[in-house]
Amino acid sequence: MSALLSFRNVWVEYGxxxxxxxxxxxxxxxxxxSVVGPSGAxxxxxxxxxxxxxxxxxxxLLLDDAPLRSECNPDRGVVFQRYSVFPHLTVLGNxxxxxxxxxxxxxxxxxGERRREAVAQATEMLEAVGLxxxxxxxxxxxxxxxxxxxxxxxxxxxxxxxxxxxxPFGALDPGIRLxxxxxxxxxxxxxxxxxVMVTHDIHEAFKLSTRVLAFDKRRHDPHAPHRFGSTAxxxxxxxxKTRAMREAAIPAELLPDDPDILQxxxxx
Amino acid sequence: MTRIINIRxxxxxxxxxxxxxIAIILLAYxxxxxxxxxxxPVDKVLPTFGAMADAALRLATMPDPATGQILLVADxxxxxSRLGTGLAIATVTSxxxxxxxxxxxxxxxxxxxxxxxxxVIPPIAxxxxxxxxxxxxxxxxxALIAIGIAPYxxxxxxxxxxxxxxxxxxxxxxxxANSWQLAIRVALPQLMPRLxxxxxFSIGPAWVFLIAxxxxxxxxxxxxxxFLVRRYLAMDIILPYVAWISLLAIVADVLLLRISRKAxxxxxxxxx
Numbered sequence: 001m002s003a004l005l006s007f008r009n010v011w012v013e014y015g016x017x018x019x020x021x022x023x024x025x026x027x028x029x030x031x032x033x034s035v036v037g038p039s040g041a042x043x044x045x046x047x048x049x050x051x052x053x054x055x056x057x058x059x060x061l062l063l064d065d066a067p068l069r070s071e072c073n074p075d076r077g078v079v080f081q082r083y084s085v086f087p088h089l090t091v092l093g094n095x096x097x098x099x100x101x102x103x104x105x106x107x108x109x110x111x112g113e114r115r116r117e118a119v120a121q122a123t124e125m126l127e128a129v130g131l132x133x134x135x136x137x138x139x140x141x142x143x144x145x146x147x148x149x150x151x152x153x154x155x156x157x158x159x160x161x162x163x164x165x166x167x168p169f170g171a172l173d174p175g176i177r178l179x180x181x182x183x184x185x186x187x188x189x190x191x192x193x194x195x196v197m198v199t200h201d202i203h204e205a206f207k208l209s210t211r212v213l214a215f216d217k218r219r220h221d222p223h224a225p226h227r228f229g230s231t232a233x234x235x236x237x238x239x240x241k242t243r244a245m246r247e248a249a250i251p252a253e254l255l256p257d258d259p260d261i262l263q264x265x266x267x268x
Numbered sequence: 269m270t271r272i273i274n275i276r277x278x279x280x281x282x283x284x285x286x287x288x289x290i291a292i293i294l295l296a297y298x299x300x301x302x303x304x305x306x307x308x309p310v311d312k313v314l315p316t317f318g319a320m321a322d323a324a325l326r327l328a329t330m331p332d333p334a335t336g337q338i339l340l341v342a343d344x345x346x347x348x349s350r351l352g353t354g355l356a357i358a359t360v361t362s363x364x365x366x367x368x369x370x371x372x373x374x375x376x377x378x379x380x381x382x383x384x385x386x387x388v389i390p391p392i393a394x395x396x397x398x399x400x401x402x403x404x405x406x407x408x409x410x411a412l413i414a415i416g417i418a419p420y421x422x423x424x425x426x427x428x429x430x431x432x433x434x435x436x437x438x439x440x441x442x443x444x445a446n447s448w449q450l451a452i453r454v455a456l457p458q459l460m461p462r463l464x465x466x467x468x469f470s471i472g473p474a475w476v477f478l479i480a481x482x483x484x485x486x487x488x489x490x491x492x493x494x495f496l497v498r499r500y501l502a503m504d505i506i507l508p509y510v511a512w513i514s515l516l517a518i519v520a521d522v523l524l525l526r527i528s529r530k531a532x533x534x535x536x537x538x539x540x
Contacts, residue, residue: 080438
């Protein structure tokens with residue numbers, strides 16, 4: 001098995017209500033997977049499964065061929081749409097937090113030489129996301145885009161096996177969003193990340209990823225709509241964006257034909 | 269015409285408007301007091317400002333012949349030490365309990381109902397129990413203050429902790445934080461501004477419990493003094509004491525707010 005993360009016939013049920021059914025797929029190392037689909041199609045549930053916030057009611061998840069424990073751990077980093085950073089810590093403090101938790105189990109604070117090393121490491125990460133100039137600012141002083149940059153730096157400093165992005169750019173202005181696309185693409189290339197991103201924006205999904213998963217209900221019972229769950233109805237590999245061609249970011253005009261179909265799906 | 273909800277007084281005007289009712293109340297008191305003194309020169313119910321100033325000065329500077337202490341100072345020290353100790357015990361208890369209740373679901377399951385039940389007991393109602401169990405000394409007064417406000421603060425702080433966005437808890441875990449690290453680095457610091465705010469709200473009730481306890485059984489203290497001189501209808505002492513207690517409460521409130529703004533700038537929007 002070469003897959004980094006495997007879903008094996010995964011179901012998520014809340015009592016009578018079935019959210020996800022029969023999800024079986026593998027995610028390769030180095031992939032940039034986008035997850036799209038209408039509201040309530042289980043995109044977020046899919047992400048929460050990988051994050052460990054939720055457990056499947058049937059089936060199993062494997063990370064590096066070992067069963068995934070349903071608890072958040074440093075091997076899976078996350079950036080949420082909001083509340084991803086700690087408001088009481090400075091920019092530097094937010095990124096240091098992860099290093100400090102790993103380095104000092106009891107105090108979660110580092111001192112002396114170890115702190116200097118951690119600060120250097122955190123600063124380097126903040127330079128990579130373009131926040132080196134506001135190390136001492138508090139998140140409330142940052143714009144929405146800068147807060148998300150901070151959240152990404154904070155997650156990456158722990159070198160997670162998978163980076164999960166939950167509508168990371170949903171609350172940002174279009175211009176800022178483009179900057180963030182460039183940033184995420186660059187970090188993904190430079191650091192060889194594996195990314196799973198949930199998004200509402202179909203163009204964003206096709207622009208950034210190497211693979212797009214569209215979640216929806218395959219079957220529909222009009223009398224009991226909750227009795228059928230969603231699954232990956234489309235699984236589109238984007239060959240144009242294999243590793244060899246990562247450098248060439250694909251502009252929106254090169255979107256394949258599928259998005260239109262998917263968009264109609266979404267508008268329903 | 270501009271709607272009344274859109275008329276915003278400027279800083280100077282606001283100050284003047286705020287002072288006006290206070291000036292009117294003082295003036296009205298003065299007029300009524302003078303009228304009563306014109307009818308009965310030895311009236312005790314509404315003493316003149318002059319008489320109150322005399323009494324206050326006497327209490328604040330002249331040693332009491334019986335004890336040799338300056339009464340206002342002795343009363344203030346006694347009351348503030350009871351209040352401070354009670355508040356300190358309540359603060360520490362509620363901080364630890366609130367943190368645990370807010371973060372650890374097991375702790376919430378065990379201690380939640382007990383705290384809720386204790387919180388609905390009117391504290392003054394258990395004052396006799398405290399006097400019987402702990403005696404008439406300092407302990408029972410301090411205990412009343414602590415028991416009176418700790419449950420409220422505990423519940424307030426627990427609600428604050430569990431009200432933190434779930435994203436923060438998840439994020440901290442993905443950054444490798446264990447439960448303890450999460451408590452001291454994520455929840456505790458974000459709880460501190462609320463702790464001070466909660467304390468500010470609790471000072472009012474704390475004074476009520478203190479004065480009640482002092483009124484029932486004490487030999488020194490601000491509450492003791494006003495209930496003592498009530499027997500002699502000594503309004504010229506009671507009113508300055510009430511003003512002094514209010515001043516102390518205001519100073520404590522302003523001080524706590526200053527501390528909070530200074531120590532936790534991120535919580536007050538000052539940084540924005």
